[in-house]
Amino acid sequence: MKRILTFIVGVAIVAGAVHVATVQALPRVIMAKVMSAIAGDAEVNKFVEMPLATAAARRVVRPSPDLAYSVCILDLSKGAVRVQVPLTGPYTSVALYSSTTDNYFVRNDREAKGKELDVVIVPKGAAPANVPEGTDVVTAPTAKGLVLVRRVVESAEAFPALDEVRKKGTCAPFQG
Amino acid sequence: MKRFAYWGGIIVLGLALGVGSAAFMLRLGALDGGYSVGPWKTGTDFGSANADMYTRARVALYGLLALDRKETMYYTASTDDAGKPLSGDCTYVVEGKDLAARWWSVTAYGPDSFLIPNEANVYSFAKTTVKREADGHYIVRVSADRQEGNWLPVKRGQSFDMTARFYNPDAEVSAAPASAELPRITKESCK
Structure with missing residues (x-):
């Protein structure tokens, strides 16, 4: 009798632990996979301009075909990173x-203080120094992560001009 | 040997039950986070740091890199207004007004959550691309067959769903997600 009870309780404990561990690990595992898929052999702390999503885009689920994405894989282990993003209409974030x-x-063009969105991303516990006026300072909860810039593409004809503007954006280590 | 089978049984059964129940919970409700407008379902915690572990895992599986609700709201429909699953074997009429947001789009996705390959390379309709009637409302046909006017292509023989995105939704919508107006989805014919 006791053995059966131990068996049931044992199974319940193992199942509970595995259940929580699986659910909690999933986002981290998927995010790590996506970050390496997007970045490929690209450098960290540098923008990569993504082509417009089509049926051939199979890295991230449910992509929006009306958005031009730029991605910067963040690694804050060596210090802060600054992101400067010029704006395009009708929506940039x-x-x-x-x-x-x-x-x-998250910040969008409507909330921007000037002609660009300007953010300094600081690792946990570090104090930012000499941050230019008008720049947002954000403390990142994890050293690894990513910056995603979204720009609405109003029509196929609007894309080339928008693409020129987005190439002027920068993601780079910030020496305060 | 008996001892080994006993403890081994606990571990194997525990593992199977743990993974199985996790998969069950994550599939349960996929992305219907609690609010619905007809067949359109949304939650309010996608991508937010307040999300519970199940929501977070579901977003990672079905909608990674989402934005919070002040920035974007996502409503997904996998059935028509009558509650029948959306099928690439049918033609649907999607009819509505501008969504209450600064910019909006409606995109079709296949059962794998990716865009659906089609000859027209059209995956969505949006505020700035949809053709409108004289009074400003729009009528879009969702079908595997080419359509006159607005056409959102899907694939014959497979299910699909549609996600409506509100970029910078009006304050009323983010405050009361169930009050949003979304397009009607009516089945017109099936093959």
């Missing part, structure tokens, strides 16, 4: 994601 998929910061 800069979103920061942690390595557990949380979206911990």
